[in-house]
Amino acid sequence: MTDPLQTVLGLATAAVEAPPVRYRYSVADAISSAIPLLAPRLYRRTRHNFARALGVGPRHPFATRLARQSLRNFARMAIDFLWVRGLSNAQVAAVTELEGEAHLWEAFDAKRGVVLVLPHLGCWDVAAARASAAGVPITVVTEASWAARLTLDSRRRPGVSIVPRDHSVRPLLRALSRGEGVVLLSDLPRPGLSTVEVPFFGDRASMPDGPARVSLRTEAPVVAVACVRTSVGRYRVVFRPPLWADGSTVQSLTSRVALDFERLIRDHLDQWYPFGHIWAN
Numbered sequence: 183m184t185d186p187l188q189t190v191l192g193l194a195t196a197a198v199e200a201p202p203v204r205y206r207y208s209v210a211d212a213i214s215s216a217i218p219l220l221a222p223r224l225y226r227r228t229r230h231n232f233a234r235a236l237g238v239g240p241r242h243p244f245a246t247r248l249a250r251q252s253l254r255n256f257a258r259m260a261i262d263f264l265w266v267r268g269l270s271n272a273q274v275a276a277v278t279e280l281e282g283e284a285h286l287w288e289a290f291d292a293k294r295g296v297v298l299v300l301p302h303l304g305c306w307d308v309a310a311a312r313a314s315a316a317g318v319p320i321t322v323v324t325e326a327s328w329a330a331r332l333t334l335d336s337r338r339r340p341g342v343s344i345v346p347r348d349h350s351v352r353p354l355l356r357a358l359s360r361g362e363g364v365v366l367l368s369d370l371p372r373p374g375l376s377t378v379e380v381p382f383f384g385d386r387a388s389m390p391d392g393p394a395r396v397s398l399r400t401e402a403p404v405v406a407v408a409c410v411r412t413s414v415g416r417y418r419v420v421f422r423p424p425l426w427a428d429g430s431t432v433q434s435l436t437s438r439v440a441l442d443f444e445r446l447i448r449d450h451l452d453q454w455y456p457f458g459h460i461w462a463n
Contacts, residue, residue, distance in 0.1 A: 206265070206414060210257035217253045224457060228252055231456035235383040235447075251452035258411070259305045259455075265415070266308050271315035271340070278312045279412075282421035289403040289424035290318075295358030296424070297404045299393045301369035301443040302455040308417045309409035310365065314339035320363040323350045347372075358402045368393050369443050370458040379462075380437040383444055387460050394435035397427045404435065406442035410450045420446060 218225040226240075229249035233240040236248075266274065289296045298320065300306050313320045319341040345353045354364045368390050371377045376395075377388040397404050403424035412418050422442040427435060447454045 207258045207261055210261045211254055214250075214254040214257040218250070225249060225253070227459070228455075228457055231460055232451075234385060234461055235451075235456070237384060248451055252455055255411070255453045256455050256457075259307075262305050262411070263307045266305075266311050269311065271311075274308070274311045275315040277415055278308065278315075278409075278417045278419055280312075280419050280421070282423070285421040285423045286405060289405050290361070290363075292401075292403060293361050294400060295361050295402040296363045297358070297393050297397050297402050298363050298365045298407050299368040299404055299439055299443075300365065300407050300409075301447055302367060302457075303408045303447055303450060304410040304453045305417065306365075306367065306409060309407060309419050310342050311339060312409070312417075312419050313363070314341045317341060318363060319343075319357075319360075320365050321345060321353055321357040322365040323347050323354070323367075354396060355400065358396070358400045364396070364402075366390075366393055368439065370456075370460065378433050378436050380433070380440040382440045382460070385461050387440070388462065389436055389440050391432050391436050393439060394427075394430070394432045397425075397435060398430065398432065401427055403427070404439060406439060406446060408446040408450070410453050420449075422446065 229245050230240045232248040232252070233242055233245040236242070236245060238245055269277070286296070300309070310320065310322055321343040323345055324347065343353070343357070357364050371388045371390060375390045376392065378391045379386045380389050381387075382389065393404055396402065403426050405424050406422040407419065409417055409419045422445070425435060425438050425442070430438075
C-alpha cells in the first residue's frame with residue numbers, strides 16, 4: 183500500500199522541480215514575508231536574538247533586516263529539503279562543494295568515529311545528502327517531534343541512519359565504535375536536554391553539552407559543520423578543524439564548540455535561524 187505521506191511529499195517535490203530555477207523560491211519568499219504579521223512573537227524573538235548577537239538594540243535596522251532574511255532563508259531551506267530528496271547522489275555531489283574537507287578526514291583517521299555538530303544554519307539536509315554521496319556513513323539525531331516524524335523517511339538515504347533524540351544514546355555509541363559519524367544539531371537548548379553556560383557572541387548562552395559528553399566518553403573528535411547556500415541550487419559544506427577531548431572538561435569542550443559555531447554563523451548571518459531562546463535574559 184502506498185504511504186500517503188510519501189505520496190504528498192512526492193507531489194511536493196515534483197512541484198518544486200517543475201518551475202524554472204529562478205522561480206524556485208517564489209512561494210517561500212511570499213510566505214516568509216507574511217511571518218512578522220502571522221507569527222509576531224517568533225519574529226520579535228528572532229530580531230531580539232540577532233540584536234544580542236550584534237550588540238545593538240532590538241529595533242536596529244541591521245537586526246531587523248537580518249531577522250527578515252533569516253525567515254526568508256529558512257523558508258527557502260524548506261524548499262531545498264524537498265528539492266534535494268529528488269536528487270541522485272551524483273547530482274548532490276555536482277551541486278555541492280567542500281571547504282576544509284581535510285579536517286574531516288583528519289578526524290576520521292583517528293578511527294574513533296566523529297561527532298559532527300551543526301548549528302541551525304543553512305540546510306543540514308543537503309549536508310546529510312552530501313555525506314551519502316561521499317559514502318560516509320552517518321547517524322543523524324532528530325527531535326522526537328511530529329515535524330521530525332513527518333519528514334523521517336524523506337531524510338533516509340544510503341548510509342544515513344535516523345534516530346530520535348530520546349532513543350539516541352545506544353545507536354550513537356554503536357556508530358562511533360564502528361568508526362562512523364554521528365550528527366547533532368547542537369546550538370539551541372531543548373526541553374529535557376542537559377546544558378552548560380558558555381560564551382557565545384560576547385554573552386553567556388545555554389548550549390547542549392551532549393556532544394562534549396559523548397566525545398569525552400568515546401574519545402571521538404568533534405567537528406563543527408555548516409552547509410550554506412551559495413546561490414540557487416548550489417551549496418558549500420564547511421568543516422572546522424577537529425576538537426579533541428584530550429584534557430578537556432564538558433564545559434571547556436562545549437565552549438570550543440560554541441566558538442566554532444560563532445565563527446560559522448558570523449560568515450553567514452542571514453542563513454542562521456535563531457528562533458529559540460539562546461540567552462538567559
